[in-house]
Amino acid sequence: MRALTAVAVAVVTGMVLLSPPPAAADRSGRGAGGPAQAPAVRDPVDAPDLQQIFAEAARAHGVPESVLLGVSYLQSRWDLNAGRPSTAAGFGPMHLTDAAALAASAHHHSRADADPRGDDARPAKTVRRPAAAPRIDASLRTLERAAELTGETRERLRTDPVANINGGAALLADYQKRLGAPLDDDPGQWYGAVARYSGASEADAAKAFADEVYAVIAEGVERVTADGSLVRLPARPDVRPRREWLKRLGLRTPRRGRVECPRSLSCEWIPAPYRELEDGGYGNHDRSDRPRNQKIEYIVIHDTETLYEPTLDLVRDPAYVSWHYTLRSRDGHIAQHVKIKDVAWHAGNWYVNAKAIGLEHEGFLAQGGAWYTEAMYRTSAKLVRYLARRYRIPLDRAHILGHDNVPGTLPSTVQGMHEDPGPYWDWAHYFDLLGAPLRGNGGPNAGSVMILPDYEHHRPYYNGCDAADPEAPCPPHGSSAVWLHTAPSHDAPLVKDIGKHPTGESLYSVYDHSARASAGQRYAVADRLGEWTAIWYLGQKAWFHNPPDAPTAVPSRGLVVTPRPGLDSVPVYGRAYPEPTAYPPGVPVQEIVPLQYTFPAGQSYTLGLTAQGEYYRAVTFDPSEHVVVRGKLKYYQIQFGHRVMFVRADDVSVSFS
Incomplete structure (x- = not known):
């Protein structure tokens, strides 16, 4: 038995190896390279x-x-x-x-967040999560x-x-x-x-x-x-x-109230306050009447970046922001805070917020804890399956979004958008639990692919997990994401994201999604060369390692869009707002502003859903003054980068590839 223990400890402490970045680049990945070669992953023999x-x-x-x-x-x-x-x-x-070990070792990501409302029709609401170590459950x-x-x-x-x-x-x-x-x-x-x-x-x-x-x-x-x-x-x-x-x-019976939750799950009602504030504003969500006045299209997956109890403290603050549900890690227990009919402030994009349900999962993108419990994955999947069935939301990655897939609304907001739940969220396992497994279709030469690495054994290089040394490599860990390069080589630079890094390079940081594609996302194929596949990504050709003996993507035929003949390029948008003539008197027109990216002729992007221009005007405490503006302008949601974005239907042609 002791010999077995020694072997087990050897496995725990270092049997999976990662290649370090090359000497030519600094350790943050800001140089031209990154890992000098494919991350070497060796499964333990013993x-x-x-x-x-x-x-x-x-x-x-x-x-x-x-x-x-x-x-x-x-x-x-x-x-x-x-x-x-x-x-x-x-x-x-x-x-x-x-708890003592977590309190001693965990550090918590704290920063000035992007406006969770994502609504430039009212003054920006900047919030900051507390940097102090939160109290930890004594149990x-x-x-x-x-x-x-x-x-x-x-x-x-x-x-x-x-x-x-x-x-x-x-x-x-x-x-x-x-x-x-x-x-x-x-x-x-x-x-x-x-x-x-x-x-x-x-x-x-x-x-x-x-x-x-x-x-x-x-x-x-x-x-x-x-x-x-x-x-x-x-x-x-x-x-x-x-x-x-x-x-x-002898356990307590929580206040279930009128929670919107399957009876088989443990859910309680811990309301987010809807209250006027002394400064004339109000919080921390908007009253509405969904889905009667607006179709619910999305479920957005977040992580809390703090522990469960402090998360509840935050959502109970009327001056803070809100989301619909919080899920506890150790057992999957659920607290609901906002009725589904109402609009919570969580995604950083008002168009998405108005059409989304937000789920916060106790956890950290990279810090404090290295993994999410199966209990929470399973509870979350049961809740999402229930909500998707009730509101007719398709179970795919065009509708089940990570917070890191939600687009910025304007060029000025793209850089600050959030990056949770990050590359360690196991999307493939999650969709298995949803009863909608991520699968390919079509032959090896299909015109589009779905990213689908083997999570357990796909362990790419990341840094940024250690607050004391943010440029140090993260510990080996399964990942749902692949790195995207400018050429078919691990030595090639990462592709650039001009919205995330207007003047710099993409980073190998676990917090930087600007050169990554994630499990379940579909992309149009741009090229193939040996063990490498190129996709169209943010207006450029992006290469990822996709060897036949360890594929990181599968064929996935479906609808794609290309610029209409005669157009050199088409604009992309972070929201699907209606045309100016759709606004009734007294409702200010929301300008349709393209993002800073280019979608040029000759490129294709996969189509996720069709949207009609819509804007929910809700800037007052009195919901009777709220207005839903619907137009005739038609949009397509596309997988343009790591985040989804929108193009006008009149600007593109649709085909099956």
């Missing part, structure tokens, strides 16, 4: 036998192996995560939480209790899979004993201990977590982890969860 470790830990502590595997899968999908904490301070396959201390139960050090519980899995098994056994429940071979008898393992203080959240664990046990699952270990949980549809044990936990 991966730990996690199946054996789980089996031995289950026997040692009298926990049914299916329960131990099910709990671990719902937290970490059995990944070791290289000894780094989750967004809820959880370590290792069993997600043992250590995040299971690693400390596991150390007491097993005699292991905290460091081993964080980094050694044997210690970590034994610590989790010891906790489950301890919870079972404290409940007065039998140390039974029947997995169903462990329902109360599983619910307790969630760390939830709400009965609904503990129940939802336990129910999802037992759903995994019933269905079974098999997976090769990111560290190369094959783990199987055989299906046990015969297991009957004994939910009566939940009552003994």
Whole structure:
């Protein structure tokens, strides 16, 4: 067993290697290069036998192996995560939480944000998230209790899979004993201990977590982890969860109110205030009547860049901004703040805000936690599936956007747009959970492709994860994004984004999306050469490594747009506003301003959706004064760069490629 532990620690501490940037460029990637060659990724040859470790830990502590595997899968999908904490301070396959470690190591991204409203019809609203370390939930201390139960050090519980899995098994056994429940071979008898393992203080959240664990046990699952270990949980549809044990936990019942949420999920109503302010303004959202007066087109995925409790403090501030839902990392619990019929201030683009639902996920793009829990991914996917079905929103990457896919409204706002959830959000897994897997169609010479790297083994170079040394390489980590170069070579410079960097180069920073394409996004093919594919991107040819034995994109035929014959180029826009003649008297005309990019003849971009010009005038506290202006001007939403943008339908031709 000790030999196995040594191997496991070797895996955790360095079996995956990244190439450093070349000497010719500084470490920020501001020079002409970046990584001197393809990031070298080596899967561990001697991966730990996690199946054996789980089996031995289950026997040692009298926990049914299916329960131990099910709990671990719902937290970490059995990944070791290289000894780094989750967004809820959880370590290792069993997600043992250590609030003290997170408080000591986490730093929080704080900056003056772009106006979350994105509405230049009223004075800009600049907000700043607090830079001070937020308070951390006192319940995040299971690693400390596991150390007491097993005699292991905290460091081993964080980094050694044997210690970590034994610590989790010891906790489950301890919870079972404290409940007065039998140390039974029947997995169903462990329902109360599983619910307790969630760390939830709400009965609904503990129940939802336990129910999802037992759903995994019933269905079974098999997976090769990111560290190369094959783990199987055989299906046990015969297991009957004994939910009566939940009552003994004595948890609170949250205020569910009129939440818009599936009954199977744990949701509570924590309202964002709609209130007039002393300065004559109001906050922190706009009353509306969607979808009756405006079709809801988008669901926008955010991360909080702080922890759950401080996030709730922010959204309860009438002088701050708002979003519709916040999701907690450790168990997927949901708080709803704004009714879907109302417009929250979150996306930084007023046109998108007026037609979107915003979801904030507890976590950090790169800081504090290195991974999102499976519990939160699953809860989020169930919520989005429910909302998409209710409001007829297609489940694709033209409608399910990251905050980093929302365009700037004007040339002046492009540079400040947000970049969450970033390259570590696993879009392919998320869409699997949505029941809409990202798949290709068409042959190898299809005219468009969908970006789709193997998240687990695709580990490109990034920097910017360490506040103390922002130019240092980020730790190896799976990624949903690919780097885009000016030529088919890893030595070639990254393509430029004149909106993000008007006078400079794109960066290899985890916070800079200006030369990246992400999983699920579709692009028109510009060229192919050997192991490289070029796409049209921000008005230029952009190359990414796409070898046949490890593809990072799949064929994806669909509609594309090109400039109409006779036009040298067409403008692109950050919003689809109506023509001036559509505005009624008393409603100021919103100028249709093109962004700074060029869409020249000879290039093609994929079409995501069709939009009719629309503007929601809402600048007063009294919603009876709000007006929806609809025009006849027709737009197409296209995948123009990392962000979506719009072109006028009259300016382009549509074809299937």
